[in-house]
């Protein structure tokens with residue numbers, strides 16, 4: 001079974017550097033044998049989350065099905081005021097059970113290493129019973145990405161590590177999640193059995 005990845009672009013900026021990196025990572029994961037689905041929130045925006053209306057909005061059911069079938073979420077966002085973009089937070093607010101037992105792998109465009117943004121994404125993962133890689137990748141426009149290209153060798157090699165770890169740990173977690181959903185053991189996934 002191929003590892004299923006949903007790669008989310010959380011910038012609505014037309015010339016987004018986040019998009020450049022998410023696309024590059026998605027391409028490498030595809031070459032490594034993963035099934036990669038791209039959700040670019042600038043192309044497929046979700047309405048501002050309202051718990052009373054969100055689940056009946058046009059387009060929601062399609063996105064939900066894609067989230068449900070994913071094993072791993074690549075979450076890309078610009079640093080906005082030390083936090084994630086509203087577009088990415090809005091996407092995350094629409095789901096939680098669908099994230100449980102799955103892996104978040106995060107990418108942040110920031111001039112300040114994006115540490116607070118990475119931490120906030122890890123907080124969301126924890127709140128939703130998801131796992132996160134023990135590190136995230138962060139980069140700066142012009143220094144690491146310029147003219148739509150990755151231009152920095154050490155960043156490129158960090159992305160190589162990120163792609164490898166996303167696949168390896170994504171597969172381990174997916175295997176365990178499937179076993180826990182199919183089995184009868186106690187564990188945090190037991191409540192999600194159908």
Ligand SMILES: Cc1cc2nc3c(=O)[nH]c(=O)nc-3n(C[C@H](O)[C@H](O)[C@H](O)COP(=O)(O)O)c2cc1C
Pocket residue numbers: 011012013015016017018019077078079080081082083109110111112113140141
């Ligand atoms: C509203 C807003 C807030 C921002 N806040 C920060 C910030 O707190 N720290 C930072 O390093 N960059 C900040 N930036 C800069 C963006 O993170 C940076 O330009 C990033 O590369 C944009 O990525 P994108 O092209 O993928 O949208 C901010 C940009 C905007 C528009």
